[in-house]
Amino acid sequence: xxxxxxxxxxxxxxxxxxxxxxxxxxxxxxxxxxxxxxxxxxxxxxxxxxxxxxxxxxxxxxxxxxxxxxxxxxxxxxxxxxxxxxxxxxxxxxxxxxxxxxxxxxxxxxxxxxxxxxxxxxxxxxxxxxxxxxxxxxxxxxxxxxxxxxxxxxxxxxxxxxxxxxxxxxxxxxxxxxxxxxxxxxxxxxxxxxxxxxxxxxxxxxxxxxxxxxxxxxxxxxxxxxxxxxxxxx
Amino acid sequence: xxxxxxxxxxxxxxxxxxxxxxxxxxxxxxxxxxxxxxxxxxxxxxxxxxxxxxxxxxxxxxxxxxxxxxxxxxxxxxxxxxxxxxxxxxxxxxxxxxxxxxxxxxxxxxxxxxxxxxxxxxxxxxxxxxxxxxxxxxxxxxxxxxxxxxxxxxxxxxxxxxxxxxxxxxxxxxxxxxxxxxxxxxxxxxxxxxxxxxxxxxxxxxxxxxxxxxxxxxxxxxxxxxxxxxxxxxxxxxxxxxxxxxxxxxxxxxxxxxxxxxxxxxxxxxxxxxxxxxxxxxxxxxxxxxxxxxxxxxxxxxxxxxxxxxxxxxxxxxxxxxxxxxxxxxxxxxxxxxxxxxxxxxxxxxxxxxxxxxxxxxxxxxxxxxxxxxxxxxxxxxxxxxxxxxxxxxxxxxxxxxxxxxxxx
Numbered sequence: 001x002x003x004x005x006x007x008x009x010x011x012x013x014x015x016x017x018x019x020x021x022x023x024x025x026x027x028x029x030x031x032x033x034x035x036x037x038x039x040x041x042x043x044x045x046x047x048x049x050x051x052x053x054x055x056x057x058x059x060x061x062x063x064x065x066x067x068x069x070x071x072x073x074x075x076x077x078x079x080x081x082x083x084x085x086x087x088x089x090x091x092x093x094x095x096x097x098x099x100x101x102x103x104x105x106x107x108x109x110x111x112x113x114x115x116x117x118x119x120x121x122x123x124x125x126x127x128x129x130x131x132x133x134x135x136x137x138x139x140x141x142x143x144x145x146x147x148x149x150x151x152x153x154x155x156x157x158x159x160x161x162x163x164x165x166x167x168x169x170x171x172x173x174x175x176x177x178x179x180x181x182x183x184x185x186x187x188x189x190x191x192x193x194x195x196x197x198x199x200x201x202x203x204x205x206x207x208x209x210x211x212x213x214x215x216x217x218x219x220x221x222x223x224x225x226x227x228x229x230x231x232x233x234x
Numbered sequence: 235x236x237x238x239x240x241x242x243x244x245x246x247x248x249x250x251x252x253x254x255x256x257x258x259x260x261x262x263x264x265x266x267x268x269x270x271x272x273x274x275x276x277x278x279x280x281x282x283x284x285x286x287x288x289x290x291x292x293x294x295x296x297x298x299x300x301x302x303x304x305x306x307x308x309x310x311x312x313x314x315x316x317x318x319x320x321x322x323x324x325x326x327x328x329x330x331x332x333x334x335x336x337x338x339x340x341x342x343x344x345x346x347x348x349x350x351x352x353x354x355x356x357x358x359x360x361x362x363x364x365x366x367x368x369x370x371x372x373x374x375x376x377x378x379x380x381x382x383x384x385x386x387x388x389x390x391x392x393x394x395x396x397x398x399x400x401x402x403x404x405x406x407x408x409x410x411x412x413x414x415x416x417x418x419x420x421x422x423x424x425x426x427x428x429x430x431x432x433x434x435x436x437x438x439x440x441x442x443x444x445x446x447x448x449x450x451x452x453x454x455x456x457x458x459x460x461x462x463x464x465x466x467x468x469x470x471x472x473x474x475x476x477x478x479x480x481x482x483x484x485x486x487x488x489x490x491x492x493x494x495x496x497x498x499x500x501x502x503x504x505x506x507x508x509x510x511x512x513x514x515x516x517x518x519x520x521x522x523x524x525x526x527x528x529x530x531x532x533x534x535x536x537x538x539x540x541x542x543x544x545x546x547x548x549x550x551x552x553x554x555x556x557x558x559x560x561x562x563x564x565x566x567x568x569x570x571x572x573x574x575x576x577x578x579x580x581x582x583x584x585x586x587x588x589x590x591x592x593x594x595x596x597x598x599x600x601x602x603x604x605x606x607x608x609x610x611x612x613x614x615x616x617x618x619x620x621x622x623x624x625x626x627x628x629x630x631x632x633x634x635x636x637x638x639x640x641x642x643x
Binding site: 083 | 558565636
């Protein structure tokens with residue numbers, strides 16, 4: 001069974017008097033354990049696709065089945081639950097809470113899933129250690145480098161053991177060295193069996209994935225495996 | 235996510251937000267502080283006023299019925315002219331009442347007048363002189379601080395004795411022992427047998443400025459007819475007040491020989507009527523006062539609402555993020571409601587802190603205290619103000635679309 005199954009998904013916006021077709025009947029399957037890059041120029045619809053996959057938005061028509069559950073018709077609160085459980089977001093601008101330290105930022109998804117305080121703390125400390133920030137748990141975002149902030153964001157994304165890691169231009173605000181470090185971190189997570197979807201317009205980033213989906217004018221222009229498949233884990 | 239975690243989370247977020255914008259929070263809170271101070275002071279003043287009104291009527295015991303010619307209520311001019319023709323109450327009627335009433339334990343006829351008093355070189359005018367019987371000690375709501383009230387034999391007129399109010403005692407005796415002294419009441423000598431307890435009221439001191447003499451002395455020395463101003467009747471039990479009133483009513487009608495079709499030409503008054511009037515007055519004062527002071531709280535609430543909208547706007551991205559990682563509408567709503575309520579509660583506490591010394595100042599004029607009830611109301615009102623003014627901004631935050639919110643710069 002596919003982890004993600006999009007069936008003839010369309011998304012239309014009203015802008016002024018005009019209807020904009022951001023996505024036109026996209027059909028797409030992503031399996032558990034895949035590492036997928038979604039590429040496309042701005043305005044292609046790739047952000048819309050990401051928002052739909054991330055359950056931040058609902059399609060105008062078509063079905064979306066995530067982990068065996070129909071989510072295309074869900075209301076706000078149910079979608080929030082699904083996001084909390086199934087999706088780990090990683091943003092270009094990190095989106096950490098500026099007044100909270102690393103530990104509290106990582107704890108946040110656990111708070112919304114109702115994990116008791118002690119367990120929250122334990123899980124968050126483990127995750128921060130996993131991303132190499134064991135000695136930064138009480139630092140606030142403005143006391144950390146960009147790379148460290150993005151690591152906190154990765155730890156936060158992993159907090160609820162989601163089905164999908166959904167990263168939107170994760171290296172966009174980082175210099176090339178720290179960007180590469182984040183991508184290595186992604187590679188490691190992929191090796192451990194996580195499903196990763198990266199939205200990017202950088203070929204170098206996309207090449208870390210095992211499959212590249214290119215979007216153009218709301219349609220899938222191409223969907224191909226990358227040459228790294230040769231080294232994919234069994 | 236359970237409610238407790240959610241509340242704890244909301245509190246810690248809002249505390250962080252308030253601390254992050256100290257100046258803004260203080261200025262916003264100021265509106266609530268002023269509102270709570272005025273509401274608290276007004277509440278304290280009104281309860282003080284109420285208390286002093288009630289003190290004033292405390293000598294009107296609840297289990298005493300007062301037979302008068304007129305009702306204790308405002309009359310229109312026509313009514314007044316009509317009831318002027320009512321026949322007087324007489325001493326004979328009081329005596330007959332005493333014999334007939336089974337449900338009452340004391341009947342005291344009463345004549346009042348004004349006079350002056352003198353002892354040696356000290357004298358005082360404008361004193362209330364009350365002529366009554368020994369029964370007045372049960373009906374009059376009085377306490378004796380020194381000596382005794384006069385006896386049934388004295389009440390029948392044998393000896394010229396008197397019981398004096400505390401103010402009269404102070405004025406005439408200035409600290410020396412008044413018992414046994416012979417004072418002049420409007421040129422007639424009376425022996426002081428007792429002194430009344432100090433009543434001391436907010437409105438006036440007429441109660442302390444009185445002398446009580448046996449009713450035959452009153453009739454003889456003050457050139458009175460045998461007409462009474464009032465007959466006081468103390469019922470046997472407060473629970474039986476209504477039946478006793480009914481008995482008194484029919485007895486009075488019989489004694490005054492009214493035909494069944496005649497209207498009453500007397501009135502039976504009781505404490506309840508006074509209380510009703512007082513509550514009407516203080517109720518009106520309270521309503522107007524609290525409305526006016528409530529306006530200041532309302533203005534404070536608008537300030538909170540305004541700042542909460544700013545807060546929601548500033549934190550649009552944060553809201554987007556929280557929703558993206560699983561915050562439901564309820565969580566976001568609660569977060570901002572708690573923030574507004576916290577600001578208001580802090581304002582409420584600060585307001586109470588300011589109001590407290592001010593009520594101490596007020597105590598010089600009124601028996602006003604900052605009661606736990608008023609403290610509770612003040613905090614409750616500030617909490618409700620916070621919730622009400624927070625609800626619109628919080629609702630806007632809760633309904634935000636996460637995609638748009640995350641895109642917000």
